[in-house]
Structures are given as structure tokens and as C-alpha cells.
Amino acid sequence: MSITPFDAAAILIVLAALLGYINQRFIGLPPSVGLTVMGAVASLGVIGLDLLLPDVTVNADIVRFLRAIDFHATLMDGMLSFLLFAGALHVDWTAMKRGRLGVVTLSTVGVLMSTAIVAGGFLLITAAIGLPVPLVWCLVFGALISPTDPVAVMAVLKRTSVPPTLQATVAGESLYNDGVGVVLFSIILGTALGSQAFEPGRAVLLFAREAGGGLAMGLVLGWLAFVAMRSIDDYNVEVMISLAVVMGGYTLGRWLHISGPVAMATAGLLIGNHVVDKAMSDKTSEYLLKFWSIIDEILNAVLFLLIGLEVVAIPADPRLLLAGVAAIPLVMIARAVSVLVPLNALRPWLNLGPLAPTTLIWGGLRGGISVALALSLPEGPARSTSLAATYIIVLFSVIVQGGSIERVLRWKSSRADGADD
Known part of the structure; x- marks a missing residue:
């Protein structure tokens, strides 16, 4: 059956x-x-x-x-639009605006730096264990594993007590760097498959069209929702309008070849801050936020369960397990460098406090998006190695980092308070 x-x-x-x-x-x-x-x-x-x-x-x-579920299609073409919109809906735009330099820099320059570092390290690791992966496929792996997962990050942020500006910056970076990572992954994958030659100018234009187009479409969708919701006061219809923004907007983004994730993050930010405050009654905003909170919790539960169940897909090859375990510190080093270098460069204009490096590095979780991108890789030797490494990194990230972030931040906060005394 x-x-x-x-x-x-x-x-x-x-x-x-x-x-x-x-x-x-x-x-x-x-x-x-x-x-x-x-x-x-x-x-x-x-x-x-x-x-x-x-x-x-x-x-x-x-x-x-x-395999019948098709994790990649389920997440990237279904769940992701809901999860990103629901997550962005609760991000404080005022606090995020104060950290906007960090959001923009970390979600672009940071992702590029991490991709390059991971690619170089993975090239050495796979060669050392006897499963060499060509450089272009190492870059593909670097692109899919470098973005932090907004779903995993926001699930962690709900349980922490970091300053509002830092919390909004971490949330904003995770919302946008996955969109940037998906675009970068698509560009490098096209080069690896030989379907398009890598030309820096063309890559920049493609990136600008996808990311910039997603940002513009998110703003337009948010504005249309604002105009529609301001003219009525019926929570049933207004919740349906928000659903239309998510489902119709994400589908339209795929048809237009612009970034749906960026569009949903932008629309969610606009509706969660501007529309909720200025275009809704208190009753409607309460219904809308509770509806999306329930959607968020249900899809989160299914997503993290799927990540755990996907362990059965890891090939039983000790070398693949070794590659994955060795890639864990590599990815953590890449994350540290791609966070610390931009933060130090931005220090004259942006100060997120003493908890920022720890929160961004240890709280920069990988999750379902990385798994979905890895599952989309074509069959070949690079796929098995990348897929096994991705699963192991994601499991470490969600279980070890996600399970200890509260204690790590408490310890770091107590040390910072002791230094102040």
C-alpha cells in the first residue's frame, strides 16, 4: 500500500x-x-x-x-515559508535596526568567509581519510553548512535571556543568512554540475537578483497586507491574508526565481512590527500571533523529529563518520572566524556587548536547511561524504550546542559580571 x-x-x-x-x-x-x-x-x-x-x-x-516524504521538497518548498514568516513575526524591528550593521555583514560577508574556510578544511580532511572531494564540491558543502538555521536558532533564543538588541541581531542574521546561503549554494552547485561557468560578474548579478528581489517582494507583500488589514477588522479574514502572503508569496518567488526565504523573512518582519501595531485591533493581533505561534511549534516539532529520523540515511562507512566528526571543529572554527572578524571590524559603529561572540558562535546552530540542501545534491561520491558530514554536524549542533547554550551563556554572563566588579 x-x-x-x-x-x-x-x-x-x-x-x-x-x-x-x-x-x-x-x-x-x-x-x-x-x-x-x-x-x-x-x-x-x-x-x-x-x-x-x-x-x-x-x-x-x-x-x-x-524518501517518500522527500525532506528537501517538504522543507524548502513547504515548511520553510511558514517557519521563516512565523519566526520573523516575533522579531523586534526596533532592536534589530540597532544591530542592522551586524545583521547585514554577518549574513553576507560572514557566510562567504565561512564557506571559503570550510571548503579549504574539508578538502584536507577528505583527502586525509582517503575520500578526496574536488574543491568545487567542497565549496558546495561549505555553502550549505555555513548558514545558521533560523528555526533552530530561534528555538534556542526563546530559552535565553540575552539583551534585546543582541537577540534581535542573532535572529535577524539567522533569518537572512540562510537566504544568502541558499543563493550561494545554487550558484556554486551550478558551477560544480557544469551547467554554468563561474563568472564573478554574473554570480554577483544573480545574487543581487535573488536576494534583492526577495527583499523587494517581501516589502511589497508586507505593504499589501498592511493596506488590506487596515481597511477591515475581522481576525478570520486577516489570518487568511497572512496565510496568502506566505503561501502565495513563496510560490511567486519560486516562479520569479527570487529568494523566497528572504521575502518571507522581510514580510514577517514588516507584518509583525508595522502591521500588528498600526493596522489591527488588539483582538485581531492576539489571534494572528497565537495562530502563527501554534503553526511554528507544530512545524518545529515535525522538523526536528525528521532530522533525528534521517540518521538512517547515513551510509555505514567508518570513513564517512570520521569525516563528519572531523568537520565539527572545522565548522566551529569557520563560524568563530566569520563572526569575530566582522564584529571587530564593526566595533567603532556597533557594540553588541560581551555576550555577543559567545551567543553568535555557540548559538549559531545548523539545522534542517543544511540537511535539505545536502539531500538535494546529485548522486556521486561527493554526495555521500557531504551528506554524512552534514547530518553529524547538525546533530551535534542541535543536541550539544542547543542543549547547552543556556548554561554556556549563564557562565559567560557570570564571568562578565565578575570582571565588572
Whole structure:
């Protein structure tokens, strides 16, 4: 019997609800960490069961189920528009505006720096373990792993108590650097596949069209929503308008070949700040924000569960596992350099406080977007290595970094307070 899209959605929602209940009732991990851990443990348990009982085909059944879902299409062409809009809806524009230099620099220059550092390091790592990956494919890997994931980052920020400007800067950077990363990934992937020669001028124009077009479309969509919502007072219709902005806008962005993620982040920022304050009654804004908060929580739960379940897709090759483990410190070093260099350069104009480096580096989580981009790579030796490394980095990021960020920031804050005394 074939699995319909409704069947797949039902299975994922039931699993997310069940595991979420178990985590909330008995374990107490942060939701994103708990669901990822339990999904990964369940996947590893299935792999172990298959090894112990060769006649059992549960692992193969799960792999078929996950392939039927198509993680890349589900996230990049479905869930991402909702998640980015819902996340941006709650970002304080006033606070983010104070850190706008950091947002722009980190989401552009920072991503480029990280991509180059990761590519060079991954080239050396894969050559050392006997699985050499060509430089252009190392650049592809650098582009897909360098952006921080706004969904994972915002799930972490909800549990921390960092200053408002820093929190808005971290959120803003994560919202926009994934759009920049997706555009950069597409440009380098086209070069790697030989479908287009790399020409710096053409790459800059393509980047400007996708990112700039996404920004412009997000502003237009937000303005249209403002005009429509200001002229009525009906929370049912206004929630539908916000849904139309997300679903119609993201689809239109794909048709026009401009960045849907950038458009959704921009529209969400505009509606969450300008429209909610000036075009809605208190009752309507409460309904709208609660509706999108619920959507955000449900899709977050499904996404992190999927990340955990996707462990079954990692090929059982010790060299691939070694490449992934070795890439963890490489990615952390690249993140540190791509944060510290811009922050130091911007110091005369921007001071985000003593917690900024730690928050941006340790709180710069990788998540579903990196996994989705890795799954979109064509078949070949570079795909297996990149995919395994991506999974391992994302699991480390969500579980270790996401699970410890509160304690790390408390420790850093206490040290900063002690130095002040």
C-alpha cells in the first residue's frame, strides 16, 4: 500500500505528539533537542534491530517512508515559508535596526568567509581519510553548512535571556543568512554540475537578483497586507491574508526565481512590527500571533523529529563518520572566524556587548536547511561524504550546542559580571 501525503503527515504529527509528550512528561529536554535525540535514538535502535535480526526490514521500510516524504521538497518548498514568516513575526524591528550593521555583514560577508574556510578544511580532511572531494564540491558543502538555521536558532533564543538588541541581531542574521546561503549554494552547485561557468560578474548579478528581489517582494507583500488589514477588522479574514502572503508569496518567488526565504523573512518582519501595531485591533493581533505561534511549534516539532529520523540515511562507512566528526571543529572554527572578524571590524559603529561572540558562535546552530540542501545534491561520491558530514554536524549542533547554550551563556554572563566588579 502506498503512503499518501496525508498518511505521511499523520504519521509525523502522531510521532511528534507522542515523543513530545514523553519528553515533556519524563525527560525535560528543550523540545527541539528532545525530539531530535529521540528521533535519532529510535533510528539507531531500528538500525541495531536490523543488524541483530537480518530478516527484519524495518530500517528499509523507514528509509522508503522518508524518501517518500522527500525532506528537501517538504522543507524548502513547504515548511520553510511558514517557519521563516512565523519566526520573523516575533522579531523586534526596533532592536534589530540597532544591530542592522551586524545583521547585514554577518549574513553576507560572514557566510562567504565561512564557506571559503570550510571548503579549504574539508578538502584536507577528505583527502586525509582517503575520500578526496574536488574543491568545487567542497565549496558546495561549505555553502550549505555555513548558514545558521533560523528555526533552530530561534528555538534556542526563546530559552535565553540575552539583551534585546543582541537577540534581535542573532535572529535577524539567522533569518537572512540562510537566504544568502541558499543563493550561494545554487550558484556554486551550478558551477560544480557544469551547467554554468563561474563568472564573478554574473554570480554577483544573480545574487543581487535573488536576494534583492526577495527583499523587494517581501516589502511589497508586507505593504499589501498592511493596506488590506487596515481597511477591515475581522481576525478570520486577516489570518487568511497572512496565510496568502506566505503561501502565495513563496510560490511567486519560486516562479520569479527570487529568494523566497528572504521575502518571507522581510514580510514577517514588516507584518509583525508595522502591521500588528498600526493596522489591527488588539483582538485581531492576539489571534494572528497565537495562530502563527501554534503553526511554528507544530512545524518545529515535525522538523526536528525528521532530522533525528534521517540518521538512517547515513551510509555505514567508518570513513564517512570520521569525516563528519572531523568537520565539527572545522565548522566551529569557520563560524568563530566569520563572526569575530566582522564584529571587530564593526566595533567603532556597533557594540553588541560581551555576550555577543559567545551567543553568535555557540548559538549559531545548523539545522534542517543544511540537511535539505545536502539531500538535494546529485548522486556521486561527493554526495555521500557531504551528506554524512552534514547530518553529524547538525546533530551535534542541535543536541550539544542547543542543549547547552543556556548554561554556556549563564557562565559567560557570570564571568562578565565578575570582571565588572
